[in-house]
Amino acid sequence: MSLELEIKLAANPEQISQIKQWLSDFSEQSLEWQRSELINTYYDTENHRLREMKIGLRTSRDGERYIQSVKSEGRVVGGLYQRNESEADISNASLDIQQVEDPYLLILLEEAEEEDGPFKALFRAEFERQHCLYHFQDSEIEILLDTGEVSHKGEKNLVCEVRLALKTDDANHIFDLTRQLIEEFSLILSAESKAEIGYRLSSDQTRYLKRLDVVPLTAKSPAEGSFETIAYYGLAHWQHYIKLVKQELKVEYFLQLHQVLLYMQHLYAVFAPLIPRHSLSEVRADWREITQNLSKVQTVASQLNWLANAKMYDFSYEELHEQEANLQQRFEQEGQNFVHYLLSSSYNLKLLHFSQWLYSKEWREEIRESHKQQLQKEIFPFAIKQLQHQMLDINRQFKVQEELHDEDYVSYLPKLYRTLDIGLFFGSLFDSKKRMTFRQNWVDLVANIELFKQLDYVRKSLESVGKEDLRLEETKEEILQALFKLRSKAFEQNPYWN
Numbered sequence: 369m370s371l372e373l374e375i376k377l378a379a380n381p382e383q384i385s386q387i388k389q390w391l392s393d394f395s396e397q398s399l400e401w402q403r404s405e406l407i408n409t410y411y412d413t414e415n416h417r418l419r420e421m422k423i424g425l426r427t428s429r430d431g432e433r434y435i436q437s438v439k440s441e442g443r444v445v446g447g448l449y450q451r452n453e454s455e456a457d458i459s460n461a462s463l464d465i466q467q468v469e470d471p472y473l474l475i476l477l478e479e480a481e482e483e484d485g486p487f488k489a490l491f492r493a494e495f496e497r498q499h500c501l502y503h504f505q506d507s508e509i510e511i512l513l514d515t516g517e518v519s520h521k522g523e524k525n526l527v528c529e530v531r532l533a534l535k536t537d538d539a540n541h542i543f544d545l546t547r548q549l550i551e552e553f554s555l556i557l558s559a560e561s562k563a564e565i566g567y568r569l570s571s572d573q574t575r576y577l578k579r580l581d582v583v584p585l586t587a588k589s590p591a592e593g594s595f596e597t598i599a600y601y602g603l604a605h606w607q608h609y610i611k612l613v614k615q616e617l618k619v620e621y622f623l624q625l626h627q628v629l630l631y632m633q634h635l636y637a638v639f640a641p642l643i644p645r646h647s648l649s650e651v652r653a654d655w656r657e658i659t660q661n662l663s664k665v666q667t668v669a670s671q672l673n674w675l676a677n678a679k680m681y682d683f684s685y686e687e688l689h690e691q692e693a694n695l696q697q698r699f700e701q702e703g704q705n706f707v708h709y710l711l712s713s714s715y716n717l718k719l720l721h722f723s724q725w726l727y728s729k730e731w732r733e734e735i736r737e738s739h740k741q742q743l744q745k746e747i748f749p750f751a752i753k754q755l756q757h758q759m760l761d762i763n764r765q766f767k768v769q770e771e772l773h774d775e776d777y778v779s780y781l782p783k784l785y786r787t788l789d790i791g792l793f794f795g796s797l798f799d800s801k802k803r804m805t806f807r808q809n810w811v812d813l814v815a816n817i818e819l820f821k822q823l824d825y826v827r828k829s830l831e832s833v834g835k836e837d838l839r840l841e842e843t844k845e846e847i848l849q850a851l852f853k854l855r856s857k858a859f860e861q862n863p864y865w866n
Contacts (some may be wrong), residue, residue: 617700647733
């Protein structure tokens, strides 16, 4: 099994000849392009068991040659792919899983077949591939240009990809070449594979919302490795919803993107004792620009969400229908503006920069040698310290005996969200049952505080059309009483890290 490292960019078919010419001119090389017609057939069980296991299984026909491939999902950072792949030549187009050389992958395939029945062909990708070896900054990079389509039962999705596969050890060179291509041709980092496109075409299942979840760490994980894992998890969640908003504008998708931005901010703050702020300055600036571009559509998405939630609590008003329609129109416009930004060179260069920063561990350049040893220490003591520090801070400002008003609760929300995120960062290091019980009280607390923002927005909206609803004030008082009980219960608990 080999570790594959590549960057994939989305392009337009009319750009392919220009890219080929630019690559030759830029490096002053006479490139020998090879051309082939490929047909990839992708397999899974009846209920997509392999998809659940994040494994891809396909056969490829390249002229007279037949190849069977099994790939694990691995990591996708921006358009940078890192994954395990097992590949074998087979005699014909028929699937033969006994040819899989990696024993672990073979066991998983056999288990999937036993649990959910035989593998069936789901969809196929037919495309022309042009490829060559490219010498760039003393490195060898394979350039692959794929143009064609993914199809399933008559439904088709055109694909045009520029893929750069690293053949030597210096990953910085592949990032440098990618940067040049983005700047020259406004190409877009792509995190959606042909397999993902095919599953999208072949699956009629409703998309379930993916939530940020606890990050899998071990107590003996080094602090630096833990930081990377948490960052990868956040970025994977971001990329998941970026793919979705490019396909469809939905309020919840933008709310999830906002949650990820908070998650990344909290990550930088929590690890500041180990990774100094100045070593994060450039990536933080990049994320600030992304946040600014998301802010308009996120604000409208929140307002639409508040109105929708208010209806669930029987706060529905004909007088606000026009306002809601206007908000929906603004949401569509601001959503399209954000998608347009996602297609810009500015965004894609920032995502590439973060990918390189994370992959190459560039923060080390800003850390003194004596401090680097701290990064290799086990994460568990650091996690305990961060959890204790955050809880002490909450205790100081959120005391049970003090009477709090709705504005007090709302002002504490940022700290409470940070508390919940720290629980996601380090929660896997502790007993899951105790952690979930402890966390649920704080989740309920946050959810009820969010209701104040919702009620306040509805009240102000009604005032703008000359209407008043006394039930809003009554509900606010009920929430205040509920919050006092939740607050008392939350502070009575013994923290799961003690």
